Amino acid sequence: MAPASRPVGSIALLITVIAVVAPVLYRFASPYLAILSPYLASLSLSSIAKTFSSNPQVEHPPSxxxxxxxxxxxxxxxxxxxxxxxxxxxxxxxxxxxxxxxxxxxxxxxxxxxxxxxxxxxxxxxxxxxxxxxxxxxxxxxxxxxxxxxxxxxxxxxxxxxxxxxxxxxxxxxxxxxxxxxxxxxxxxxxxxxxxxxxxxxxxxxxxxxxxxxxxxxxxxxxxxxxxxxxxxxxxxxxxxxxxxxxxxxxxxxxxxxxxxxxxxxxxxxxxxxxxxxxxxxxxxxxxxxxxxxxxxxxxxx
Missing domain, CATH: 2.60.120.620 (q2cbj1_9rhob like domain)
Known part of the structure; x- marks a missing residue:
């Protein structure tokens, strides 16, 4: 039964680490998120897709x-x-x-x-x-x-x-x-x-x-x-x-x-x-x- 308990123990440890580390990361990143939030709010899925598209839409006359x-x-x-x-x-x-x-x-x-x-x-x-x-x-x-x-x-x-x-x-x-x-x-x-x-x-x-x-x-x-x-x-x-x-x-x-x-x-x-x-x-x-x-x-x- 010992081998079956190891994954459960690993998951519990991972959750504990995240719970401890996440607040620390947020505290250090929050000033930068405040600066970027207006820009991020202005983006939409369509604009993001257009920004990263390798073939932007261009108007062409009928052919x-x-x-x-x-x-x-x-x-x-x-x-x-x-x-x-x-x-x-x-x-x-x-x-x-x-x-x-x-x-x-x-x-x-x-x-x-x-x-x-x-x-x-x-x-x-x-x-x-x-x-x-x-x-x-x-x-x-x-x-x-x-x-x-x-x-x-x-x-x-x-x-x-x-x-x-x-x-x-x-x-x-x-x-x-x-x-x-x-x-x-x-x-x-x-x-x-x-x-x-x-x-x-x-x-x-x-x-x-x-x-x-x-x-x-x-x-x-x-x-x-x-x-x-x-x-x-x-x-x-x-x-x-x-x-x-x-x-x-x-x-x-x-x-x-x-x-x-x-x-x-x-x-x-x-x-x-x-x-x-x-x-x-x-x-x-x-x-x-x-x-x-x-x-x-x-x-x-x-």
């Missing part, structure tokens, strides 16, 4: 890595049946616009014009452009929406959507009359899914991201509205309404930049030849900034 592709609704209106031109209201959400701008911002450079595979300079096109990475979550989200919109216009087994692009205009910049389709189908380059075949831009999306500008309308000189109304408005504005589009003084329709909204049109006839009536222009900006996104669905040929 594409945190982007979520959420369900999104938009409305459409047929402006012209022949050629087919559709106005899309709220094609892009504010969160998508912010993420697309972040994805393209570092890559802006003077826009180029290529004809017959050759760089023809920038005399007709004075904007800046930025290629968008298809693997970016926001870009993939918007391209998937464009694919759904296209429906049966593309054959998923052989056609696709080409590399998207941002385009930016500042005061005085423009893009003179041009068309998005090519006179001759282009050969598929290395790395494209249609290697060994040719392709052309069967249709176009032109979506506005930033509209803080005066001027800068997108003008279709050979397209007229299906209805007799020459103006589409988005609500009262001094009794006249803010114009989405208008009849241009030189003919055709001019569309005002509206952030989030887009235009869609078909470039090619059923036989693959280009529709000259889809010629359009980016009218000069009077001031401010206009940024848009080009999406070009591609039709491949044997």
């Amino acid at each position: 594409s890595s945190s982007f979520s592709c959420l369900p999104h609704t938009y409305t459409t209106e047929i402006v012209s049946l022949d050629p087919l031109l559709i106005y899309i209201d709220s094609f892009l959400s504010p969160a998508e616009i912010a993420a697309l701008l972040a994805a393209g911002e570092p890559a802006f450079a003077p826009s180029r014009v290529y004809k017959a595979g050759r760089d023809r300079g920038t005399a007709d096109r004075t904007s800046s452009s930025a290629a968008l990475p298809r693997e970016d979550p926001a870009v993939s989200c918007v391209l998937a929406r464009a694919e759904t919109f296209l429906g049966a216009l593309l054959d998923p087994a052989r056609d696709d959507i080409g590399p998207p692009q941002l385009v930016r205009y500042t005061a005085g910049q423009r893009f003179n009359r041009h068309r998005d389709w090519y006179e001759r189908p282009q050969p598929a380059r290395k790395g494209m899914r249609g290697r060994g075949r040719t392709w052309n831009r069967v249709a176009s999306f032109f979506a506005i991201l930033q509209d803080g500008c005066a001027g800068g309308e997108t003008w279709f000189p050979l397209v007229n509205a299906t209805t007799t109304a020459s103006v589409k408005t988005d609500g009262p504005d001094n009794g006249a309404g803010r114009r989405f589009w208008r009849t241009h003084e030189d003919g055709g329709l001019a569309f005002r930049p509206v952030a989030g909204n887009a235009l869609f049109w078909v470039n090619l006839f059923a036989n693959g030849t280009g529709d000259e009536r889809t010629v359009h222009a980016g009218l000069p900006l009077e001031d401010g900034l206009k940024t848009a996104m080009n999406i070009w669905p591609r039709k491949f040929y044997a």
